[in-house]
Amino acid sequence: MPQHPDPIVTIAPGRVRGFWRDGSAAFLGIPFAQAPVGDLRFAAPVPPEPWDGVRDALEYGATAHREKPGEVTLIPEPSVPGDATLNVNVFTPAPGDPGELPVIVYIHGGGYTEGSPASPWYDGAAFNRDGVVTVTLSYRLGFDGFGHIAGAPSNRGVRDWLAALEWVRENISAFGGDPGRVTIAGQSAGGGAVLTLLGMPAAQGLFSAAWAMSPALADVPPERARTLSAKLANLAGVAPTRDGFAGVPEAKLVELQRGAASSDSKDRLAGLRAVLVDGLPWGPMVDGDLIKTSTVDALRAGVGAGIPLVVGSTDDEFTMLADRVKNKLRLVPASFALGLLGVPPGTRAAYLRDNAAQRRKGTAAVLGRYATDAVFRAGVVRVAEARAQAATWVYRFEWPSPVIGWACHCLDVPFWFDCLDAGVGALAGDHPPRALAAAVHGSAVAFARDGEPGWRAWSTMPGSTRIFGGEPSRPDVTADGYASVRALV
Known part of the structure; x- marks a missing residue:
């Protein structure tokens, strides 16, 4: 299609303007929920308010990831300041065309406490080249997203994933994507998110395939979540309630959450042993509501059995x-x-x-x-x-x-x-x-397009x-x- 200066599409809340680059279009920072601040800080995600006119989607939206001075990560994942952290980025070769292309929705990793969808590595240009619409999403991290809070909805970060997937189902056809052919994918904590969603009854129907890279499952037991919450409240000097935590600035909780989850031992092996035995401190919790049992038990019981899965890790x-x-x-x-x-x-x-x-x-x-x-x-x-x-297809990256x-x-x-x-x-x-990139990426394209990766x-x-x-x-x-x-x- 001709590349006009401003690709504009109409979605449920209003019109959005993206930009062209090398044969595909990018729409950045589109809100799928209102900013989780004030009364909404520890609430379930709330749909965005409609807007008039054309909203620019030309820059990455705010991220829940906050910059730490001197921090070096394996993947470059910029932190973008701001409150409106619940947003998606859409990369598409065919904005405004009939919704016929397969879609990949990518969930970033970072141990459920770090990470950003604004990484240049997560740009969907190569998938666009191969006829796949790509979406990356932001979600609440750490305690704000996953900590147990009396009087607040559990698993708020998980609810953010669900809200983003519901946004995709409702709006992706405007970007040329087929809402009936959505593959969710992610790496590390993002891979754990993929498996969590695959084994969650409430997520069924929101995607048709799943690819989990190096999945880090949390499945935090409720008693551990309560213990960590109480420890964090003690460090912050507040009651372990919604009102108590609401009085603590987000930056302060981010600073304290690592201490609440760390081992008191100075022995490095003891700290490693605690992680290997107890698992990740922050992440999806078995709350009896959204997540009724461990992910592996849910999969064994047949949840998600009709959805094809690719899963693997590096050596x-x-x-x-x-x-x-x-x-x-x-x-x-x-x-x-x-x-x-x-x-x-x-x-x-x-x-x-x-x-x-x-x-x-x-x-x-x-x-x-x-x-x-x-x-x-x-x-x-x-x-x-x-x-x-x-x-189910399994791989190793060697x-x-x-x-x-x-x-x-x-x-x-x-x-x-x-x-x-x-x-x-x-x-x-x-x-x-x-x-090697052609082989790995080609398998992902084949899976998104045909439901089989090729082995x-x-x-x-x-x-x-x-x-x-x-x-x-x-x-x-x-x-x-x-x-x-x-x-x-």
Whole structure:
């Protein structure tokens, strides 16, 4: 279609103006809910007020992520100041055309406390090039989004996801997207969000497919959520109620929430052990309302069984962190180190036997792989097995970063988005393989378009795993790609 200076579309609240760039259009910072401030701070999301005239959607909207001086993250995720943090960004090759194109809705990661949809890595240009409309969304983070508050709706961040998906269902056809072909996708906490939504009855019907990268599930037990809330209230000097927390500035709660969730021990291994045993402190809570049981149990019970899923992880999400202490661990036996993390003797022996190749790389490599497996890779297997015959495809991202030395956390994201020119050198090196991006991104496009990513499903051959970035001499698909985590499942 001809590219006019100002693509304008009409959505439910009013008209919005985007801008053209290289064959597709971007509409940024469109509100899907009112600003969560004042009386709405701890409320469920409220639909935006209609507007007259044409609203500019030319810049990213405010983010819930707040900038921390000196902070360095694996993915560049800018923080945008402002209160109206509940917004979406839409990237489309066909604004105003009939809604026929498949849609990807991407949920960013960041441990449910960080992250921003305004990252240049999340730009949908490559998906637009391949005929897929792309949406990124913002949601409330940390305590404001997920903390337990007496007298306030639970899981406010989850309710934000639902409200954004409802916005997509109602409005995406104006941008050329088909509301009946929506794939939700995300990485890390965003991947956990995808699985949470997949296993949540209230989310059924809002999307037709799901892709979870390195999913970090929270499933915070209600008693732990209440304990953390009480601890945070004590640190803030207020009652653990809606009125009490409402009197604490957001910035102060952001500052205090890390302390409320941290271990009192000075022992680094004790802190790591607490994370591995207790899980993430802030995130979706099993509240008995929106989330009635753990995500894996919900999937095992058949929730989301009619929705195709792709799920996988990188090989060494956390090993780069263990590398920092590899000299101290050089003479520490791997079995002893795993014991300090609370791994039982029988499990320890089986795990080390199944990970002999990693063991030869040293104790730090073993601990990094174990943390990766405990948090991410064993969960991939649990999810695939819980879904039984439901259409499920599994992958591993094996290509090691020439900068980091491992197939680390977040490394697969720029390949999935095919955005290797968007400043990825610090993570992926100066010459990341474009053929790998074509393979990963092409699978995502095929899945969004056709409902299949292009390899044998785990649900038809349990264990079947697509290997991205493996040795050229090895097949792309292996019969049991997650055999090394069996001791932890």
